[in-house]
Amino acid sequence: MSSFYNSISSSLRSTEDVLVAVDALVVPNSSTNTPPSPEASENWHDRRVLAVVSHKDEWALAEEGALFVYKLSASTNSTVRELNVQNIYPIYGNFSIVMSQMRRNTLDLSVVSSKTVLDQPRSGFSLTVNPAKALVDGIEAPTFYATDVQSLSSLVTECKRLKETSEIDSQETIDISQSASHFNWLRPYIPRAAHPSILTSGPPDLRIVNKPLLQRLSPASAGLPGDDDADVQIIRDAWARDKARSLVRRGRRRISLRLGTFNVNGKMPSQDLSSWVQGTGTTATLPEDEALTAALPPTPPPKATPPRSPKNVTMPKNDDLGANASATPSLTPGSINEVHGPDILVLGFQELDLSAEALIYSTSTVREDAWCLAVFAALGEKAVHYEKLASKQLVGMLIVVLVKKTLKGCCGGVKVSSVGSGILGVMGNKGATAIRMTFTPPFQPDISTEDQYAAGALTLTFVNAHLAAFDEMVDKRNQEFHELSKRLEFGRDSEETETPNYDDDFGTQPGRPANISIYETDALFWMGDLNYRVDIPDSDFRTLLADEDWNDRLNTLVRYDQLKKSITSKMAFDGFFEDVITYLPTYRFSPNFGTDKLGYDRKRRPAWTDRILYVPGPDCNITQHSYTSYSQVTMSDHRPVAANFSVDFDLYEKSRYESAMQQLYREVQALDTTHERSIIKLDQSFLDFGEIRYCTHLTKKVVIENIGRIPCAWRFVPVQLDSPIYPEWLSIQPVTGMILSGEKIEIALTIQMDNRVAASLNLGPRDLSGTLILHTVLGKDHFIAISGEYLPSCFGNKLSTLIRLPGPIRSLASSKDLRPENHPLNAPREVMRLVNWLMGSDKPPKNLFLVSPDETTLDTIRECLDTGEEFPWSPGENAPAAEASHAFAYTLLRLLDSLIEPIIPALLHPRCVQMTSRDEAFELLDALQSAAVNVWVTVTAFLHFICQSSEDPQYASKIADIFTPVLMRDDLKESTAIPVSPVGKRRFFLYFIT
Amino acid sequence: MSKQYQFKLVLLGESAVGKSSLVLRFVKDQFDDYRESTIGAAFLTQTVTLDDQTTVKFEIWDTAGQERYKSLAPMYYRNANCAVVVYDITQSSSLEKARTWIRELQRQADPNIVIALCGNKTDLAARRQVSQEEAKKYAEEEGLMWAETSAKTGEGVTEVFTAIAKKLPLTASPAARPGAGARASPGARQGVDLNKQTTAQGQNEACNC
Structure with missing residues (x-):
């Protein structure tokens, strides 16, 4: 019996049984009467396992059988080979097998009793199958060679028995896709169905x-x-x-990446790029699952390397790279990152060459070489640990991938692509270049070296794009993004079209797209001079940008960024992620004259043109560790931008997954x-x-x-x-x-x-x-x-609704019972109740609004406001009242924050920040509706009172920090309005409470 | 040439009148004494052979009778070609409920819908509360088909569905009725399926991933 008996048995469904399994070799049809050479048995390519499988229906009334031919898969190691069904022959009708001893006369088994077979000497037998119908394809009758006579004879016996029990007419055609058909049970085992295309076509889109x-x-x-x-x-x-994935996962692996983008404005490298190329150190590779959940340890920045001029450094010679490439990585997973610095460094350049000739024929790699040299120079002493894996240039756009030499063996499947989308929609003055690669993590060293590449690979795709310029061209940029998404493709080489291990026997699958999209990857990174601008008047932008008091100003300004808006509105880059921008705009700097005090060209509105975005796939996590520009690199009218990432992905054996x-x-x-x-x-x-x-x-x-x-x-x-x-x-x-x-x-x-x-x-x-x-x-x-x-609540309403409530909101039976619009309350009853309670004690508790309240007390207070019941606590100086007062304070704050529109509407904010005195500020209140004025005055008067009573000199400013964003909330939906400085709003608010 | 027609049929009626039992009898020729109340809508198919040339395939939606789910019924009777409104002959209140359903169908369903009023549980005739005359008279007034059945004994069940199949306008193009959804039909094990569902089954082979 074959040693594969058990694994075949376990691969079957409960309604099926394997009756017999025999190890065999496939015999080429031309040499039917010649036994395979002895060394052939060492060649697993020719090895087959023949198994007779029987199926009984639910009532065990009818039995059907089939001969399964299994092939051994190549992808696993020598001890555990995978079995794949190569063909299935239903046993019925004119199915027959002919067994004969090699180099002897052919014996028809139907006339030879099994005893005779047994008596024959221990030698090889050939077995020819004459199928009634083969379920995989119409290969002519195959012949196998086997030596296990005993099993072989029981195989023949079972086949005979099953053929006799079969009630199917030999002329009947069998279409097992018909659910009522005979042999329908075979359908799950048919190889094509069992090898879903999901396995063979790489990462999905x-x-x-x-x-x-x-x-x-x-x-x-x-x-x-x-x-x-x-x-x-x-x-x-x-x-x-x-x-x-969850069944085969054997841990997680992490690789670190650094991506940089730089529009060099046609310049040759003339400055030290180490700040941009190296940035700060990245985290070490974490080998195990638990390490990933642990907080990332802060790593010290790498030792600063002294700036060197590129010409003093020699680039590693290609010969050296070749020698290293063949070396097997001997690293344990924990030490992938033994050299500080990213495992993979990807740099994108734009406007490498602005000359007109470059547009027409760009064959020269002079500039590419110069920049690569500069990059290696910028790596300083680490340069020896890196080598160039791939690069792709199109006119002015260049993308370069460097990897650590120790990891070179893990990198493969490199493909490059480029698309011009500039003049006439095809020229290379704009467009993108892209590189796709796979990273196959090494397994633990205790598995033999042969297995190291059997791990599932991570596919990474990097795009370096240069999109249309100018403020008003946002639609063009969005269109170019879609154009590039469609046209940037990688060729599929023949090795991939012919899916290894199974398709070789069944032919390739038709209808597969010829090329690989940039989205067919585990992780996609898209960087470049995307040229998106900021939709806000130039003077406002420069003023706000220079407002040093305003810590959050970049965040506010980025809300007007065309790229962020395009992502939100799904006009382009839908599904892409970008980290928070914490650096100043990277465009446009002028080297000598016509600049503002931050160094920006006065003629061009500053913008974040240089960006790095990414899309993680479902099987990996991308963590961004930094996103910065490097203002020390001043040679271009752009500043370079770089980001550090780590990608965490599953470690698993590819064949086990399959x-x-x-x-x-x-x-x-x-x-x-x-x-x-x-x-x-x-x-x-x-x-x-x-x-x-x-x-x-x-x-x-x-x-x-x-x-x-x-x-x-x-x-x-x-x-x-x-x-x-x-x-x-x-x-x-x-x-x-x-x-x-x-x-x-x-x-x-x-x-x-x-x-x-x-x-x-x-x-x-x-x-x-x-x-x-x-x-x-x-x-x-x-x-x-x-x-x-x-149960309705006074929280989450318009102020204009609250002042029309005839009583507590819970007692309102229908909106018909609201007070008439022209007879509202002066101010919401709920706000007044809270302020009255808080004012009820002579001396307000210290640090009101600064102490987190008990949430249950908060719920009770809100319930009393909604139902109109009395509060269970009376104001006073006793301990419970002091405790409760913090909850009352917070209830007031949250009630005001829950209003659908803020007390001072966003429309008035620009005027508020222009008020220069307390009197002016009070005059502005005339523009508010009377209920809003009443709430504003009541609340600020109360706050004024507690600020006066506080001994903390900073108390009023702390209160202002808390209340300004509530009472003067920004309208986040209205992104066309010019942002209003929170500093100015705070100043306005302070007029009322100090 | 043989023709196969496909029609959408919906069962309506008060809870516990035997809608699901009626369908079970029609589709599988089985009966359960203790069936749980239907909470949802079950989809089944069954094919009726009218003559050598013609078969009618019913796509049946068996709906929940409980009042709580009444608002969902329109989702199931929209585009239906025929409706079987079931009442229990031992519960006069169930006929009232049937009247309500019929009024709703006449008002809101496809104007060409064929409606059959079906008095179930004739095996319990000893406890009859709804007389045949009363129901028949009402059916005639409203222009409905009418029959009595017993899902338990099987009496009259096939006849109701066959009668509906005969009454349905067979002039429309075969298997292209509005009710014929795009779904493959996994039920109908013993249905005489002349146009075998090769297309629907064939789609399964290609993996869309």
């Missing part, structure tokens, strides 16, 4: 896999199930990917091969959330159990196509997935009654009942009724 799963499913709603068949596949693929995937696919194959419906049971179909208050946070769980016999793919669907799946006050996690037979999963339904949701419910109906619909794909819609009663 980030733009697709980064979308939430539910968004990738077909549109569906109650009674309109959508395209269930397509949905099954999407849910199944996502499930298998996740599960296979076989895990195949196994998982087999488990869920039944989803599209049987009639059977998946049956699930919900532990409850009615959830009552009871009374739901402002800020209620409550999770209830529904357990779904698969009580059927086949896996179940499920998803929530909305009642109608255009309606949401669940109401805005609820969230559901997960919303789609897969449950295997017998499995249970929990679905969490969480109430999210935040200020925004409360604001939409406060005047609406209080009954929150509804029905959620859980659709089992190819099955039933399950209803989950939810109910809850919303």
Whole structure:
């Protein structure tokens, strides 16, 4: 019996049994009567395992059998080879096998009794299969060679028995894709189905896999199930990917990257670039899972290397690089980073060559060489540890990838690409160059060197782009981004088209796209002179930029950045991430005249043109450690920008991942091969959330159990196509997935009654009942009724609503009972109650608003405001009152903050900051509505009072820091307005409280 | 030439009148004495052979009868070609509820919808509260098909669905009715499926990933 008997047996489903398994060698058809040479048995390429597999249906009435031919896979090490089905021959009709001793007369087994066979000497036999139908392709009758006579004879016997039991007419054609057909059970084992394209085509497109799963499913709603068949596949693929990864993961690996972008304005390197190239040190590689969750240790910046002139340094010769490339990395994972500095350094240059000739024929690499030399010079003493992996230049755009020499062996699959999008849409004055590479982490050294490259690789893609210039060309830049996204592609080389190990026998898969998109990667980095500008008047920009008092000014200004706005509005770079910008604009500097006091050219509005963005895939984490510009590099009209990243990814054996995937696919194959419906049971179909208050946070769980016999793919669907799946006050996690037979999963339904949701419910109906619909794909819609009663709150309203409340908001039966618009209250009752309570004690407690309150007390106070009940605490100087007063203070602050519009509308903020005196400030209040004036005056008078009573000289300014952003909140939606200095707003506020 | 028609059929009626049992009898010829209340909507298919040339495939939505889910019913009867409104002959209140459903269908469903009123549980005729005359008279007034059935014994079940199949306008183009959704039909194990579902099944082979 073959040593693979057990592994074959375990790969089958429960309805199937392996009856016999025999080790064999495949014999080329031309040499049927010649046994394979002895050394052939050492060659696993020719090794096969033949197995007779029988299937019994649910009632064990009928039995069907098939001969499976397994091939050994090349991708694993010599001790554990993977078996893959190469062909399947159903045993029926005119199926037959002919067994003969090699170099002897052919014996037809049907006339030879097994005893005769046994009596023959221990020598080789050939076995020819005459298939009734082969399920993989129409290869002519194959011949195998085997020596295990005993097993071979039982194989023949079983085949004969199964053929006799078969009731199928020999003339019947079998189409196992027909679910009612004979041999339908074989379908999961057919290699093509078992080798999903997910395995063979490299990383999937980030733009697709980064979308939430539910968004990738077909549109569906109650009674309109959508395209269930397509949905099954999407849910199944996502499930298998996740599960296979978690099954084979053997740890995490981290590599460090440094990316830099520099528009050099046609200059040759003339300055030390070490600050930009080296930056600060990056973190060391962390070998184990737990290391990743630990806080990143601060690493000291590398020892500053003395600036050197590039011409004093010789670049490492190519010969040296070649010698190193063949060396096997002998590093343990923990020491990948033994040399300080990034594992991979990627630099993008723009405007390397501004000459007109460069546009027409750029064959010279003079400038590329000069800049590479300068980069190595900038690496200083570390230069010897790095070498150039790849570069790509198009006219003025150059991208260079340097790697640590010790890691060179881990890097592979280098591909480059470039696209011009400049003049006429094709010239290279604008456009992008890109490099794609794989990084295969070394395994632990205790595994033999042969295995080191069997780890799953991380694919990295770097794009260096130069987009259209000028303030008003934002649409053109966005368009160029999309153009480059489409046109930047990498060629797929022949080795990849021919998928190793399995496709060689079955032919290549048709319809595969010829090229690889830049998005087919595990991580994408996109940098360059993207040329996005800032939509804010020039003078405002320069004034605000120079406002040293305003710490947060960059953040405020970046809100007007065209790139950030394009990302938010999904006009371009959708799904890309960019770290917070903490550096001054990098454009445009002028070397000599016409500059402002920060050194910017007066004729061009300063902008953050030079940027670094990234997209992480689902299988890796990208952490950005720095994002800086280097103002010391002054040779160009741009300043260079650089960022440090680390990428964490799974360490796993590639072949194990592939076989895990195949196994998982087999488990869920039944989803599209049987009639059977998946049956699930919900532990409850009615959830009552009871009374739901402002800020209620409550999770209830529904357990779904698969009580059927086949896996179940499920998803929530909305009642109608255009309606949401669940109401805005609820969230559901997960919303789609897969449950295997017998499995249970929990679905969490969480109430999210935040200020925004409360604001939409406060005047609406209080009954929150509804029905959620859980659709089992190819099955039933399950209803989950939810109910809850919303208790309205004075939090999350407009000021104009609060002053029309006839009493506490809870006693308002309907909006018809609101006070008439022309007879409102002078000020909201709730604000007055809080201020009155706080003013109730003669001496206010110290540090009011600076001490965090007890949240339960806060809830009680809010409840009293909503219901109109008396507060359980009276003001005074006793301990409980002093304790409660902090909660009252915070309630006041949060109530004001919850107002849908701030007391002083954003429209008035520019005027507020112009007020130069207390009197002017008070005059401005005339522009407010009377209720807002009353609230403003009441609150500021109270604050004035407590500031006067405080002994802390800084108290008023602390209060101003807390209250200004609440009472004079920025309108975040209105991004076209010119930002107003918070410093000025604070000054305005201080007129009232000091 | 053989023709296959495909129609969407929806079952409506008060809770516990036997809608799911009726479908189970029709589709699988089975009966459960203790069935749990349907909380949701189940999709099933069954094919009826009218003559040598014609088969009608029903795509059946069996809906929840509980009042709580009433607001979802329109999602299931929209685009339906036919509706079976079921009442329990031992509960006169269930006929009232059936009337309500019929009024709603007449008002809101496809104007060409074929409606059958079906009095279930004839095996419990001893406890009958709804007389045949009363129901029949109402059905005639409203222009509905009417029948009595017993899901438990199977009496009248196939006949109801066959009668509906015959009454449906077969002039429309086969298998291209508005109710014929894009879904493959995994049910209908013993349905006489003349136009075998090769297209739907074939799609499974290609992996969309």
